[in-house]
Amino acid sequence: MRPLAWGFAIALIATVAIACGGGGATSAPASAAASPAAGSSAPAGSGLTVVAKDLVFDTVALTAKADTAFTINFDNKDSAPHNIAIKDATGAAKFKGEIFPGPAKKTYDIPALPAGAYTFWCEVHPNMTGTLTVQ
C-alpha cells in the first residue's frame, strides 16, 4: 500500500506541475505560430511587384515560396523596353518574360522553382539586376 500511495502522490504532483507549467507555455507559442502561418500565405498568392523606372528596378531583392508558381506584376514606367528574366545560381535561364516598351504593365507567370538563390535581370539592360530568394 505504501509504495502505491507514494506513486500516486508523485503522479499527482507531476500532473499538477505539467498542467501549470505546460498550459501557460504551450498556449502562447501556439497562437504566435498560427498568425505568421496565416499571414505568410497571403503574400504568396498575391504575387510580387517590380517597377522599372529610369533604367533601374525599384526592387533589387525578391522572395518567393519554393516549389510554388507565382506572379510578378511588372510595371515598366520607361519608354525604353524592359523585361524580367530569371536564372539560377549556375546561370541557367529559368524564365524569360516578354520584352515590352512602356509605359505599360504585364503580369509574368513564373513557374514553380526549387529553393535557392536566383538572379533576375532585364535582358535589354544587363546592368538592371536583382536577387530572387526562393525558400
Ligand SMILES: [Cu+2]
Ligand atoms: Cu531594361
